[in-house]
Amino acid sequence: MKFGEVKIEAIQGDITKQDDIEAIVNAANAQLQMGGGVAGAIHTAAGRELSEETKPLAPIRPGQAVITNGYNLPNKYIIHTLGPVYGFNQPEEKFLADCYKNSLVLAEDHHIESIAFPAISTGAFGYPFEQAMEIAFSTVHDFAKNAKSVKLIRFVLFSEKDFEQYKNKLNSLG
Ligand code: AR6
Numbered sequence: 001m002k003f004g005e006v007k008i009e010a011i012q013g014d015i016t017k018q019d020d021i022e023a024i025v026n027a028a029n030a031q032l033q034m035g036g037g038v039a040g041a042i043h044t045a046a047g048r049e050l051s052e053e054t055k056p057l058a059p060i061r062p063g064q065a066v067i068t069n070g071y072n073l074p075n076k077y078i079i080h081t082l083g084p085v086y087g088f089n090q091p092e093e094k095f096l097a098d099c100y101k102n103s104l105v106l107a108e109d110h111h112i113e114s115i116a117f118p119a120i121s122t123g124a125f126g127y128p129f130e131q132a133m134e135i136a137f138s139t140v141h142d143f144a145k146n147a148k149s150v151k152l153i154r155f156v157l158f159s160e161k162d163f164e165q166y167k168n169k170l171n172s173l174g
Contacts, residue, residue, distance in 0.1 A: 001170050001173060001174050003141060003144040003145070004144055004145055004147070005144075005147065005151060006144035006147050006150060006151060006152070006153060007151065007152045007153070008140060008141070008144065008153045008154075008155075008170070009152070009153075009154050009155070009170070010154070010155040010156075010157060010163060010166035010167055010169075010170055011154060011155070011156055011157070011163070012156075012157050012158075012159070012160055012162075012163035013156050013157075013158075014041065014156070014158070015038055015041065015042065015116060015118045015156045016041050016042055016044075016045040016073060017074075018074070018075065018116045018154065018156060019074035019075075020114070021074075021075055021114045021115065021116045021152075021154060022075060022076050022077060022112045022113055022114045022115065023067070023070075023075055023076065023077040023078065023079050023107055023110070023112045023114070023115045023116075024042070024070075024073065024075045024077075024078055024079070024115070024116045025065075025078075025079045025080075025081060025103050025115065025116065025117045025118065025120070026038055026039055026042045026078055026079065026080040026081070026118075027039060027081070027083055027118050027119075027120045027121065027123065027125075028060070028080040028081060028082050029082070030058065030059040030060055030061075030082055031058045031059055032051075032054035032055070032057055032058040032059075032060065032066070032080055033051055033054070033058070034051065035124075036123075036124060037123040037124055038118045038123070042073070042078060045072060045073050046070060046071040046072050046073045046078065047071045047072040049069075049071050050068060050069075050071050050078070053068045053069060054066075054068060054080065057080075060080070060081075060082045061082065062082050062083065062084045062085075062089045062095040062098075062099075063081070063082070063084070063094070063095040063096075063097075063098030063099055063102060064081065064082060064098075064102060065079050065080065065081040065099065065102035065103045065105075065106050066079070066080050066081075066106075067079050067080075067106050067110060068080065076112075077110065077112065079103045079106050079107065079115070081099040081102065081103050081120065082099070083095070083096060083099050083120040083121030083125050083127065084096055084121055084125065084127070085121075085125045085126065086121065086125055086126040086127040086128070087126065092121075092127070093135055096120065096121055096127065096132060096135045096136075097135050097138075097139045099120050099121075100117065100120070100135070100136055100139040100140055100143070101139055101143060103115070103117070104140070104143045104147070104150060104153075107149070107150050108147065108148055108149050108150060110149075111149045112149055112150060113149055113150060113151045113152065114150070114151065114152040114153075114154070115150060115152070115153055115154070116153075116154040116155075116156050117136065117140075117153070117154070117155055117156065118155075118156055118157075118158070119132060119133065119136070119155070119157060119158075119162060120132070120136070122162075129162060129165065130165065133165060133166060133169060136155065137169055137173075140153055141173075
């Protein structure tokens with residue numbers, strides 16, 4: 001789906017396998033270390049050099065984003081952002097929106113044209129999936145109006161069920 005000059009799409013897959021994308025976003029922990037879920041998969045695929053680069057950048061706050069190299073990943077960059085823990089880091093709607101917004105601001109700063117997001121905070125951090133999806137869409141949609149370098153925003157959903165929800169949402173917008 002095109003929003004101005006920006007294409008927004010959703011696919012089912014693994015965030016570490018997006019070889020046509022310049023920057024992938026990590027649903028990180030505050031210490032920017034391995035962890036489980038997306039962070040575990042990204043650190044495993046990127047290799048040990050990644051945690052050397054992230055160490056001096058930590059800790060980060062909910063909603064903040066930082067950028068590193070992609071190392072062994074097929075992507076030039078990794079943007080690490082800390083989602084809110086649902087029911088704990090309030091206001092969680094704002095923190096989650098900040099994750100998307102600040103990641104996109106960093107992408108623009110680095111003249112990045114394509115970026116892929118996982119469903120931040122919806123795993124270990126317990127954010128209800130549909131509520132998180134609404135925030136992801138509205139934030140990315142608002143941003144798309146003023147995007148300069150970013151031309152492609154991809155949502156990567158791990159499960160079929162999650163992907164179907166994003167697909168329906170995209171269809172409802174078009
Ligand atoms: N590719 C795409 N999506 C994935 C992948 C993958 N390889 N693996 C999981 N997901 P989570 P959070 C989905 O828990 O909730 C970590 O341990 C998953 O199904 O990775 O922000 C960190 O160290 C879910 O929908 O991120 C932090 O401590 C979504 O990605 C904490 O978890 C996010 O799940 C961050 O929790």
